[in-house]
Every structure is written in C-alpha cells, then in structure tokens.
Amino acid sequence: MSILKDYAAYAEHSGSKLKPLTKTMFYCNVFFRLSSVLYKVRLVPVARIFWLLNRILFSIDIDPRARLRGGMVILHGAGVVIGRFVTAEGNFKIYQGATLGGNNGKKRTVNGQTFSQPYLQNNVTIGINAAVLGPVILENGSSVGANAVVTKDVPAGAVVVSNNVILAQKSAVEV
Template identity: 45%
Template sequence: MFSDLKNFKENTPSHSYGAVLLNPCFYSVVLYRISHKLYKCNLKLLAKIVWLINRIINSVDIDYRAQIGKDFMIIHGIGIVIGSDVIIGDGVKVYQGVTLGGCGKVRVCNEKLISQPIIGDNSIIYTNSCIFGPVIIKNGTKIKACQVITEDN
C-alpha cells in the first residue's frame, strides 16, 4: 500500500501527499488491496465486507479475487467494475466507467482456463470502455474511450 501511495503521489498533478490523501481513487485501490489480502488469508467474509465498503463509498466494484499488479491507478473511479477472474499487470491506468469482466466464454491461455480479461503491463483503459470475455490485452495498449473489446488486442 505504501507503493500505491508513492505511485499516486508521482502521478498526481500537484505531486503532494495531501492531494493523494484526499483522493477517493487512492482509497479505492487501498480498499481493494486490503480485501484481496484478506481473501488470500482465507478471511473471505471480511474480504467481502471491505469490497462492499469500497462499492458503497467510492462506487467502485473491484472484486477481491481479481489479481491486480503494482502501480495500478484509477482516475475518476466512479462506475469502474472489475470482475473476479480479471488479471491486471503492473502500471495499468483505468478511467471512470470501465468494465472488465466475463461474457460466458472460456479459453486456454498458458495452460489455464480463462474467462475474463488479462490486461498487460502499462496499459491505459480510457473512459467507459468495456473489455468482455477471455481477452488478452498486450503490454502498453491504449484502449480508446467508449470501446467494446471482445477479442485480443
């Protein structure tokens, strides 16, 4: 979580801890990290409670089972939905209204079945974009605003 604090500070226009500590998007990431850690410790009920708090307070629905790398940034987080089997690499930025989730399809990737998107490192997903299904997004990809992605990119 300290790395998230540093990342938000470096990527906030004022570059100040004060701005980060007043940024609800920072708390959305922190609450996700807490819920994910609780889930990994097999405290599933507590993980679900923290997830619910994040959803109610910040209007951000990041499932506690999702796998999100370091330096994850949310910009204007309201309406973001990230499903339980989503895998997000390091340095990814997600804007408001983005949905990452399944569509009922599955496929094999690296000898594992996947049903939800895998987002490569240092990708940016702009406002109101949706990525559905077992889709693989390459490192460094920029998804334009209001796009619906159902195939690898």
C-alpha cells in the same frame, strides 16, 4: 506489496510523492487490497465488508478475487467494475464507468495459463465507459478509448477507438 505499487503509480501520475494521500481513489485501492488479503486468508465476511465499503463510498465494484498485481490508478472512478478473474501483471489506469470482466463461460489457454476474463500487461489504459469483455489480452502500452467495447486481443502500443477497431498510426484496422 501491491499497495506500495499503487502508491508509486499514483505518485508518478500526479507528479508528487505526497499527492496520492489526497486522492480519494487511492483509498479505494486500499480498501480493495485489504479486501483481497482478507479473502486470501479466508476471512471472507470481513473481506466482503471492505468490498461493500468500496461499493457504497466510491461506487466501485472490484471483486476481492481479482489478481491485480501491478500498480492500479483509478481516475474519477464512479461506476468502475472489475471482475473476479481479471488479471493485471503491470501498472494500469482505469477511468470512470469502465468494465473489465464478463465472459459468458468462455475460457482460453495461452502459454499454459488458462483465463476467462481480461489479462492486462504493463502500462495499459482503459478509457471512460469502455468495456473489456471475455478472455482477451491487452498487451504492453495498449489503450482502450472512451466507449469502446473490446472482445478481441489488443496488440502492444495499439489504441482501440471503437468496437474492436484498432487505430494503427493513421488508418483504422479491423481485428
């Protein structure tokens, strides 16, 4: 169950098994997971209530149709936006003001899977006010720095430090 993955991710981040219960952003995850389940069982009006509660209480907009399968950790989450076609297969951390989504109608097929918004693999970090837009893949262990805008794939373990510029060891490489 995804909420258990969220709990485990928060516990790992905080270093305590009980601390997630004291984190307000964990309850944002709970509202998102409830909204998502209610949407899947076609109780859309009730799902929208939990979505709206997230918007009002936490200033976070996570569409209930987003497929966030791993553990999600939201840190200082005000202003976070996650679109309806975003997919996350593993754990990820996202900081305040970050946006995942937007595609202007672009679609992409990789290994028989079609997607139109970001696809996150495992252990991805999205920094403060970063924007990851369109059908891009953030591979295992990649990070997006503060204020970066990503419109192209990010390889495993890479760090994006500005608009599609990847910091590769000690030099910057344009992708």
